[in-house]
Amino acid sequence: MDYIEYSQxxxxxxxxxxxxxxxxxxxxxxxxxxxxxxxxxxxxxxxWLMPFKLRGSLxxxxxxxxxxxxxxxxxxxxxxxxxxxFSRPLAKIAxxxxxxxxxxxxxxxxxxSELPFSNSTYQFISCLDVIEHLPEKKYAEMIxxxxxxxxxxxxxxxxxxxxxxxxxxxxxxxxxxxxxxxLRGFRLHYAIPDFLVMSKV
Numbered sequence: 001m002d003y004i005e006y007s008q009x010x011x012x013x014x015x016x017x018x019x020x021x022x023x024x025x026x027x028x029x030x031x032x033x034x035x036x037x038x039x040x041x042x043x044x045x046x047x048w049l050m051p052f053k054l055r056g057s058l059x060x061x062x063x064x065x066x067x068x069x070x071x072x073x074x075x076x077x078x079x080x081x082x083x084x085x086f087s088r089p090l091a092k093i094a095x096x097x098x099x100x101x102x103x104x105x106x107x108x109x110x111x112x113s114e115l116p117f118s119n120s121t122y123q124f125i126s127c128l129d130v131i132e133h134l135p136e137k138k139y140a141e142m143i144x145x146x147x148x149x150x151x152x153x154x155x156x157x158x159x160x161x162x163x164x165x166x167x168x169x170x171x172x173x174x175x176x177x178x179x180x181x182x183l184r185g186f187r188l189h190y191a192i193p194d195f196l197v198m199s200k201v
Contacts, residue, residue, distance in 0.1 A: 001165070003168075006133070006135045006169060008086055011087045012088055016090065021065070022089055025093060028096050031067075031070075031096055031097070031100060034067070038067050045068060045071050048192070054076045056078075056123035056124065057079070057081075057082070058072060058079055058080070058081050058123065058124040059082050059115075059126070060072070060083040060125075061112055061127045061130050061146075062128075062130045063084065063090070063093075066093055066097040069097060069126075070097070070104065072126065073100070073101040074101065077103060079124075080103050082108075083097065083107040084107070084110045085107075085109060086109060095107075112130075112138065112142040113145060114145065115146075115148070120148075120151045122149055122150055122151065122154060123150075123154050124150075124154060124156070124157070125146050125149070125157070127142075127158045131158070132167075132170050133170070140180070143184045144184055147184055150200040151200070152200055155198070155199055156198050158196040158197070159196075162194075174194070174196050178191075182198075186199060186200055187199055187201055
């Protein structure tokens with residue numbers, strides 16, 4: 001497999017440019033129609049989050065189409081949801097997502113290694129299907145930033161995609177993820193196959 005060389009430019013010019021769904025999104029209803037085609041991801045999300053009752057504020061890393069943020073907002077009406085992604089073609093998606101539900105709040109463009117949020121802002125972070133896209137240095141910086149913006153005891157939900165494709169440059173096993181997070185101020189809160197929850201110490 002020939003893997004991509006990670007950069008913002010390659011995501012903007014290739015990863016999102018080749019996905020015609022972005023060009024088909026004009027109004028919030030277009031997003032909902034897109035989400036309706038993602039049954040596998042929706043079922044997976046609800047299975048993973050089944051034991052949790054969330055209220056407070058959550059940051060989603062890599063909001064992409066907004067589907068996971070929307071499912072969080074629907075499942076947990078007492079949870080406010082923000083999101084961040086770095087690909088500029090998603091700017092119009094970021095403008096539309098908050099119109100889907102009253103608890104979908106601020107969706108911004110930015111870097112996971114320099115989160116534009118204050119210390120101890122969030123009770124929860126969603127990091128689903130993100131780590132496998134990040135080079136090692138960016139991954140380590142992301143962990144540190146997540147620790148900074150989480151409140152003490154805050155939770156981060158993690159899934160690392162393991163299928164082989166050119167975009168998955170860092171398919172580390174969850175056992176290694178637990179070690180990496182533990183070395184940066186987290187401890188294991190919950191784990192099932194393919195899903196981890198780490199808590200800020």
